[in-house]
Amino acid sequence: xxxxxxxxxxxxxxxxxxxQRGTLTESxxxxxxxxxxxxxxxxxxxxxxxxxxxxxxxxxxLGADVLGQxxxxxxxxxxxxxxxVSLLGGESIELEFSPRPPTVILMSGLQGSGKTTAxxxxxxxxxxxxxxxxALAACDxxxxxxxEQLRLVGxxxxxxxxxxxxxLPAVDVARWALDQAKxxxxxxxxxDTAGRLHVDAELxxxxxxxxxxxxxxxxxxxxxxxTGQDAVNVAEQFSAAAGFDGVVMSKLDGDARGGAALSxxxxxxxxxxxxxxxxxxxxxxxxxxDRMAQRILG
Ligand code: GDP
Numbered sequence: 001x002x003x004x005x006x007x008x009x010x011x012x013x014x015x016x017x018x019x020q021r022g023t024l025t026e027s028x029x030x031x032x033x034x035x036x037x038x039x040x041x042x043x044x045x046x047x048x049x050x051x052x053x054x055x056x057x058x059x060x061x062l063g064a065d066v067l068g069q070x071x072x073x074x075x076x077x078x079x080x081x082x083x084x085v086s087l088l089g090g091e092s093i094e095l096e097f098s099p100r101p102p103t104v105i106l107m108s109g110l111q112g113s114g115k116t117t118a119x120x121x122x123x124x125x126x127x128x129x130x131x132x133x134x135a136l137a138a139c140d141x142x143x144x145x146x147x148e149q150l151r152l153v154g155x156x157x158x159x160x161x162x163x164x165x166x167x168l169p170a171v172d173v174a175r176w177a178l179d180q181a182k183x184x185x186x187x188x189x190x191x192d193t194a195g196r197l198h199v200d201a202e203l204x205x206x207x208x209x210x211x212x213x214x215x216x217x218x219x220x221x222x223x224x225x226x227t228g229q230d231a232v233n234v235a236e237q238f239s240a241a242a243g244f245d246g247v248v249m250s251k252l253d254g255d256a257r258g259g260a261a262l263s264x265x266x267x268x269x270x271x272x273x274x275x276x277x278x279x280x281x282x283x284x285x286x287x288x289x290d291r292m293a294q295r296i297l298g
Pocket of ligand 1: 035108111112113114115116117195250252253254276277278279283
């Protein structure tokens with residue numbers, strides 16, 4: 001992901017330098033941590049997250065008595081890698097499926113975050129990877145254009161779209177769509193919800209009402225990686241007001257600095273489940289923290 005290019009370059013330079021040394025002193029470790037700290041801050045990683053990350057890496061380096069060992073640099077690189085994986089969420093996480101279909105997935109997010117696109121991408125992904133029959137519920141009834149957009153991308157993704165235009169309240173559409181999905185024997189129902197430009201109480205109340213009505217297996221939040229620390233703040237607000245289980249990190253193909261992807265798990269406690277990396281429906285992947293860390297460290 002290009003969002004990590006600058007970070008990647010800086011971390012690799014620092015770690016190459018560490019790796020090349022035959023021995024390491026405590027002050028070498030401190031110097032390396034300063035470089036890593038700067039690189040993470042420049043990548044727009046939350047400053048508390050940066051502090052805790054470099055403290056942990058440093059303690060582990062000194063605690064493991066790395067300095068006295070053969071190839072100390074290699075061990076430091078290993079520790080940075082492990083901590084980066086953990087920062088990105090640790091193990092990659094699979095969506096849960098209900099033993100009694102349909103599995104319901106509720107998609108939340110601000111307007112413009114890439115939420116509707118992510119709904120269609122997820123539908124296509126589940127259809128192709130799991131062979132699921134997928135339906136979408138058009139519960140963004142604030143804007144007629146949103147319903148129209150979901151119809152369009154849903155069709156492209158090969159999903160059935162249940163919509164009632166903007167005639168009914170969102171909660172009623174959600175209930176109705178769930179009944180339809182049961183009748184039609186769908187494996188998965190993905191519920192698209194209203195986005196706003198900012199988190200507001202009305203939006204959160206509607207989200208909670210839909211959640212209570214359809215009892216989703218998983219609530220996802222789409223956040224825009226391009227908005228950096230704002231994305232993390234938005235995630236914190238959604239977490240406090242409505243709650244969610246995992247993140248779809250969108251626009252990871254952009255030229256923003258990647259800090260959101262590196263901060264969101266540590267700040268909200270919720271992992272990134274999927275990465276969205278372009279405007280096409282196929283630009284969507286399961287998020288693998290270990291592979292991402294590997295790519296960053298080269
Ligand atoms: P919503 O308002 O949150 O439902 O956002 P949309 O799904 O309509 O997406 C807003 C804009 O972002 C659209 O122009 C999308 O094509 C674009 N978009 C969505 N996801 C991505 C992505 O992963 N990468 C890029 N480059 N653009 C994206």
